[in-house]
Amino acid sequence: MDGKPGLRERKKQRTHAAISDAAITLFLEHGFNQVSVAQVAEAAEVSKRTLFAYFPTKEDLVVHRLADHETESARVVRARPPGTAPLTALREHFLKGLRDRDPITGLNDHPAARRLHRMILDAPSLVARMARFKTGAEHALTEALRETADTPEVTARLAAVQIVAVHWALAQDNAERLAYGEPADERYAGAVADTEHAFALLENGLRHLPPQQ
Template identity: 65%
Template sequence: MTVTEPAGLRERKKQRTREAISNAAIDLFFEHGFDQVSIAQIAEAAEVSRRTLFSYFPTKESLVVHRFADHETESARVVRGRPDGQTPLQALRQHFLDGLGRRDPITGLNDGPEVLALYRMIFATSGLRARMLEFNQTAAQALAEALVETAGVRAAQARAAAAAIVAVLSTLAQDNHAAVAAGKSADEVHAQARSEAEEAFALLADGFGGLGAR
């Protein structure tokens, strides 16, 4: 008789395997450098086959960007889930400010050693920088679709607004990371980061603040 595992258990096992592979890869990258570590070394450290590794992570870069995967369509989710009476830009502004307060790594305002090392590796590696550009393009596409579908924004306007918003969020995160990487604590940088975010969203509001107003 064949015993079939419940779907929930299978998914938990897959998630554990995915995390184990990613963790093994990140440890090796931190120790030896991204470009110096091979797929074979990662598979050996994670105790999986190369085929299994590629079934979870199609590229070497995805082993790193996986850490940010939940954020790739985050702005789109924020826009789709905003309360009545709130414009998309107001929702995104509040979400980013809340993220600063939580020290969410995606805002760059996090001084945890692993987060700092991860950002440092991304900025120092051309392949990872290229993958993060793809990440931003996907984020902008998802956000544009959310603006069209939930806010009645014309497609061309939505693409322009989404591209600008994602670019601003990325720039703010990079600036915040640069400040903490220079030696300041996240707590010390928070007030400046919040002020710069407010200024950036004010500039966006001049051009896109009325989009999706109800």
């Protein structure tokens, strides 16, 4: 076995990608609420039944592209080097995201990224789905803090809520500034300063989170 996916799995991956690409293209061109699932299925040349087998809801056609980020903070906490506090690892990871212009930090001024952000904000069902995404991130980070920092459940949960909220607020602020025309390169220094300030505020209340043993 060479570890490569088989023919059936490769076909499933191509179908998944075709549906996703067709959906995003249509949504960005016409608006999320203006495009039906049937139109997406037709553009992707699949049946509605097949589409729903890959994407259970219309909102999943958009949010799935952010799925890996739902547990990103939890992964960072689990992978941090020994002796590194959770907040230190998370701050450095977010700062790296800013340097790399990772869209999840909001600091990406590619036209497609801007349009995707505006599309999400303009669709109430997508805003609600993103709230569920945020809750999932809080749960995942709570478990990571409990497992790696020997943190009591209530402390881990309250810490996770604050950390995820800060990430969310920083990314939203960056994305909104870019949506109004501020270039990412000009925003970068301010985004870094805001990130350092935000994590300094967190550290004042969360400084007792122990480092990885």
